[in-house]
Amino acid sequence: MADQEFPAEPARFVFDTQSEAEIAKVLARYPQGKQASAVLPLLWLVQRQMARQTGSAWLPRGAMDVVAHRLEMPPIRVYEVATFYLMFNTKPVGRYHLQLCTTTPCWLRGSDDLVAACKKVAGIRAFGETSADGLFTMTEVECLGACVNAPILQINDDYYEDMDGELTVALLERLQRGEAPPAPGSMIGRQTSAPVGGATTLLDAAPRTAQPVTE
Amino acid sequence: MVKLVVDSIEIEVAPGTSVLQACELAGKEIPRFCYHDKLSVAGNCRMCLVELEKSPKPIASCAFPVGEGMIVRTDTPMVRQARRGVMEFLLINHPLDCPICDQGGECDLQDQSFAYGMDHSRYSENKRAVTDKYLGPLVKTIMTRCIQCTRCIRFATEIAGVSELGATGRGESMEIGTYVERALTSELSGNLIDICPVGALTSAPYAFVARSWELAKTDSIDVLEALGTPIRIDTRGPEVLRILPRADDDLNEEWMADKGRFSFDGLKRRRLDRPWVRRDGKLVAATWQDAFGAIAARLRGVDGARIGAVAGDLCDAESMVALKDLLAALGSQNLDCRQDGARLDASRRDFYVFNAGVAGIEEADALLIIGSNPRHESPVLNARIRKRYLAGRFPIGVVGPGAALTYPASFLGDAPSVLTSLHDGSHDFATMLQEAAKPMILLGQGAVARADGAAVLAAAWRLADAVGALKPDWHGFNMLHTAAARVGALDLGFVPGSDGLDLDRMMGGGVDVLWLLGADEFDTGRIGADTFVVYQGHHGDRGAARADVILPGAAYTEKDGTYVNTEGRVQRAWRATFAPGEAREDWRIVRAFSDVIGQTLPYDDIGAVRARLEHVNPVFARVGLKRFGAGDRGGPQGDPAALSADPFVAAIGDYYQTNPISRASLTMAECSRTYAAPRALAAE
Numbered sequence: 001m002a003d004q005e006f007p008a009e010p011a012r013f014v015f016d017t018q019s020e021a022e023i024a025k026v027l028a029r030y031p032q033g034k035q036a037s038a039v040l041p042l043l044w045l046v047q048r049q050m051a052r053q054t055g056s057a058w059l060p061r062g063a064m065d066v067v068a069h070r071l072e073m074p075p076i077r078v079y080e081v082a083t084f085y086l087m088f089n090t091k092p093v094g095r096y097h098l099q100l101c102t103t104t105p106c107w108l109r110g111s112d113d114l115v116a117a118c119k120k121v122a123g124i125r126a127f128g129e130t131s132a133d134g135l136f137t138m139t140e141v142e143c144l145g146a147c148v149n150a151p152i153l154q155i156n157d158d159y160y161e162d163m164d165g166e167l168t169v170a171l172l173e174r175l176q177r178g179e180a181p182p183a184p185g186s187m188i189g190r191q192t193s194a195p196v197g198g199a200t201t202l203l204d205a206a207p208r209t210a211q212p213v214t215e
Numbered sequence: 216m217v218k219l220v221v222d223s224i225e226i227e228v229a230p231g232t233s234v235l236q237a238c239e240l241a242g243k244e245i246p247r248f249c250y251h252d253k254l255s256v257a258g259n260c261r262m263c264l265v266e267l268e269k270s271p272k273p274i275a276s277c278a279f280p281v282g283e284g285m286i287v288r289t290d291t292p293m294v295r296q297a298r299r300g301v302m303e304f305l306l307i308n309h310p311l312d313c314p315i316c317d318q319g320g321e322c323d324l325q326d327q328s329f330a331y332g333m334d335h336s337r338y339s340e341n342k343r344a345v346t347d348k349y350l351g352p353l354v355k356t357i358m359t360r361c362i363q364c365t366r367c368i369r370f371a372t373e374i375a376g377v378s379e380l381g382a383t384g385r386g387e388s389m390e391i392g393t394y395v396e397r398a399l400t401s402e403l404s405g406n407l408i409d410i411c412p413v414g415a416l417t418s419a420p421y422a423f424v425a426r427s428w429e430l431a432k433t434d435s436i437d438v439l440e441a442l443g444t445p446i447r448i449d450t451r452g453p454e455v456l457r458i459l460p461r462a463d464d465d466l467n468e469e470w471m472a473d474k475g476r477f478s479f480d481g482l483k484r485r486r487l488d489r490p491w492v493r494r495d496g497k498l499v500a501a502t503w504q505d506a507f508g509a510i511a512a513r514l515r516g517v518d519g520a521r522i523g524a525v526a527g528d529l530c531d532a533e534s535m536v537a538l539k540d541l542l543a544a545l546g547s548q549n550l551d552c553r554q555d556g557a558r559l560d561a562s563r564r565d566f567y568v569f570n571a572g573v574a575g576i577e578e579a580d581a582l583l584i585i586g587s588n589p590r591h592e593s594p595v596l597n598a599r600i601r602k603r604y605l606a607g608r609f610p611i612g613v614v615g616p617g618a619a620l621t622y623p624a625s626f627l628g629d630a631p632s633v634l635t636s637l638h639d640g641s642h643d644f645a646t647m648l649q650e651a652a653k654p655m656i657l658l659g660q661g662a663v664a665r666a667d668g669a670a671v672l673a674a675a676w677r678l679a680d681a682v683g684a685l686k687p688d689w690h691g692f693n694m695l696h697t698a699a700a701r702v703g704a705l706d707l708g709f710v711p712g713s714d715g716l717d718l719d720r721m722m723g724g725g726v727d728v729l730w731l732l733g734a735d736e737f738d739t740g741r742i743g744a745d746t747f748v749v750y751q752g753h754h755g756d757r758g759a760a761r762a763d764v765i766l767p768g769a770a771y772t773e774k775d776g777t778y779v780n781t782e783g784r785v786q787r788a789w790r791a792t793f794a795p796g797e798a799r800e801d802w803r804i805v806r807a808f809s810d811v812i813g814q815t816l817p818y819d820d821i822g823a824v825r826a827r828l829e830h831v832n833p834v835f836a837r838v839g840l841k842r843f844g845a846g847d848r849g850g851p852q853g854d855p856a857a858l859s860a861d862p863f864v865a866a867i868g869d870y871y872q873t874n875p876i877s878r879a880s881l882t883m884a885e886c887s888r889t890y891a892a893p894r895a896l897a898a899e
Contacts, residue, residue, distance in 0.1 A: 061395070074378030079394040083383040 013063035019045045036073045039081050043067060043088055057097065058089040086141065094130045094137040096175055099154035102140055105147035113165035114151055121172040135176060148193040149186055158184035219285040234276035234287055235263050243289045246298065246327045248412045249364035250277035253468055254373060260364050262327065264297040265289045273297045302331040305362050307338045316360065318414030320427040324362065345390055351398030352885045353477055354407050354416050361391055361415035367407045374470065375401040376601045376621025398889050402594035402870060405476040409459065420477055420882050421457045430456060433791035436778050437475035438529050438771045439874055441696035442593045443780030444471050448772050448791035455479045455772050455792060465574045472594040474870065474877055481880030485755045487767035488796025498765065503797065506764050507811045513747045514728060514812065519546020523726035525718055526552040526709050527733030527752065528698030528874055531776025533824045534801030536707050536831055537816060538732050541805050544814040548712025549721055552704030554737040556718065557660050558668025560851035561705045568702055568783035570690035571655060572842050576603050579691065581651035582611045585675055586863040587659020588618040591870040592697050597621060610647040615661055615863035629862035631667065634674040638681050648682035655691045656684055660866040669853030676850040685845035696781040697866050703779035707831045731758045732801065733768065735875050751804060754875035767798035770876065774800040775821055777828065777835065784840035
């Protein structure tokens with residue numbers, strides 16, 4: 001009868017004090033009787049709390065029911081929101097959620113190598129799978145909006161830019177060893193989105209200084 | 216008023232009308248899938264595109280309000296091309312399984328693809344497939360066929376008042392369902408089948424049973440509850456295959472309750488198809504002559520005062536008037552139709568009908584529900600209350616068992632004493648009723664079917680009078696019945712005569728001969744051991760089990776009949792099939808028996824019985840409903856101060872098992888199991 005497969009759920013979900021403090025701030029933004037507007041931030045807080053408590057940033061169904069109850073809305077309205085947005089995981093994910101952009105710019109810049117590297121290191125075969133050690137889940141995502149520094153690998157909330165296969169292997173192996181992830185940003189040392197290897201234009205121009213206007 | 220031109224027809228419509236409605240008023244048919252005139256506008260199917268002058272693109276007419284001077288064209292090359300495009304997209308993922316689809320022949324998508332469909336598809340990729348969902352034992356889902364019009368979601372949320380359906384996922388992976396795979400907790404779930412424009416939601420009991428064009432269609436009345444929903448009975452040969460609602464904006468709009476829609480399989484089970492006579496303690500099959508002979512023999516020499524009759528909940532007025540006349544001929548005034556012991560006052564009609572009418576609920580501006588759970592007693596009427604609630608500014612109070620209704624209501628307590636405090640103004644809710652221009656009091660059978668019922672009735676009337684519910688132009692005192700036969704029986708006086716016995720006093724040997732006309736809803740164990748019981752009815756239920764003679768009658772689908780609903784609306788039902796075996800129409804049985812004992816009743820055809828009905832009570836002369844204000848404010852008999860302290864209890868225990876037909880129905884039994892323990896069905 002039940003074709004929906006629910007993953008093992010925590011027995012019950014209760015907001016911890018840290019989440020409660022955030023909830024109070026979020027709810028204060030909306031007028032009385034319009035609390036349902038806070039459904040996105042609250043779901044996000046659930047996912048954060050799950051990451052803190054279990055190492056897996058996902059939304060158990062019981063937690064969605066808690067949100068529905070808190071916001072006085074029917075549970076199905078919460079399920080609708082949670083399943084609509086890709087940033088909400090309705091199934092458990094690994095400690096490191098590898099979100100790989102495979103849209104055209106990243107793909108042209110070698111995102112296939114990143115995918116292959118992730119599969120090799122994590123030992124998984126396809127998108128959506130979680131590694132046996134529960135460390136990695138690999139997800140295919142659409143454009144992450146950082147095409148200048150393509151290809152991009154997003155791990156949890158951080159962007160690792162200018163990646164290639166070897167860098168990916170090194171990064172994931174580092175995580176496997178239990179070391180802290182490196183600082184996010186460009187992995188080849190370039191400054192933000194500036195040209196690789198330093199400035200390439202306007203090299204002869206003297207630095208501009210403001211000249212006083214003369215008669 | 217706004218003037219606009221639709222296909223060079225100039226029409227005037229009210230502001231706020233949509234272009235689609237304006238086109239309909241101009242007589243132009245606009246194809247649609249998501250738009251439904253009883254639901255909110257979604258505007259997501261795009262099938263209703265029309266051309267609007269000065270608009271660069273076609274517009275979705277269902278979601279576009281009319282404007283002064285608009286020039287709309289509904290049949291131009293641009294409109295057709297646009298609709299063809301929409302249809303092509305809808306069909307991209309729709310399976311080509313019409314030959315095995317139960318909606319085939321009555322499918323909006325099928326019909327409209329004749330007009331706007333292509334002869335082939337330009338889409339060569341794989342179609343999407345969607346897992347079927349579980350919505351309970353009544354609605355079968357084939358979700359691959361779904362075109363995501365969201366009518367079902369809107370129906371569940373808006374009309375049924377159970378926000379359990381939703382669209383999860385997005386884009387290509389959007390799916391309609393409950394997400395948690397739990398049966399819909401609605402008594403109106405069958406309507407999902409009607410509003411689904413494709414074959415995604417179909418009737419589970421009707422799956423692969425018949426094609427719509429094979430069925431003979433007969434207009435009738437749903438008698439399994441007292442609202443009298445107009446229905447259409449679809450039959451093939453001797454079998455009822457499905458029941459659908461007919462639309463009546465004054466009564467049911469387009470909706471119908473699940474019990475009336477799905478109980479019909481009970482018409483084929485536990486039927487009485489031949490007379491039976493008890494000999495030496497055992498019922499043995501008999502002929503009509505034997506059965507009549509046995510009754511006539513027992514009646515010989517019995518005093519009229521020792522004979523009684525009880526009418527059941529599903530009886531047509533014709534059979535009741537015939538039985539009443541027969542008892543009168545035998546010299547008896549021992550008649551009762553109130554099996555539940557409701558202390559109804561039959562002396563004036565407005566004491567026992569839903570005076571404001573179902574449509575009147577929309578005029579009311581405050582509601583007090585006493586001893587009733589309208590959700591179970593009349594789900595369609597309950598939907599009307601919800602509709603009124605959604606319109607806003609409608610305080611609802613409940614005195615009685617605190618049941619889960621489909622709208623917020625303040626629970627005022629379950630003791631009759633609340634009525635007193637509402638009357639003297641000491642209760643907070645009293646001001647709500649006082650301030651209302653058209654307050655409405657809804658009195659259920661749970662409030663009057665009890666020892667102090669007469670006092671409750673009088674107290675409710677006194678309260679209605681005190682809060683200004685009884686006015687020449689507004690009758691806010693409303694009785695909600697649970698039995699379809701009840702108002703008709705009261706109208707024709709199927710109650711004890713001046714020195715007649717009521718049901719209670721007929722029990723325990725109060726009469727020697729007791730004629731039960733389809734009466735199964737009281738404890739037959741209370742009938743005296745020596746009482747000779749004649750059971751005339753269609754199902755082998757409680758009454759037949761106790762009977763000494765069984766006369767097989769016809770169920771409501773098998774006879775022409777007149778019914779009076781809880782509003783006092785006189786309704787006609789037509790025969791859809793013949794009764795099984797030797798069973799006969801009920802008034803004819805009584806008429807035939809009267810001949811056997813030499814007291815021939817003076818009618819030979821149904822026209823004459825109806826003339827007799829009209830003679831007994833002129834209300835039967837006019838089919839339909841005429842609403843009256845409260846002319847006479849004098850209240851019913853009963854002392855409003857004699858209220859007991861016992862709390863009100865629900866009139867209906869199990870919604871799905873309230874009469875012999877639904878008790879014989881396998882579908883209803885399954886519903887009963889499913890909904891008795893909904894928690895156990897959770898997907899965990």
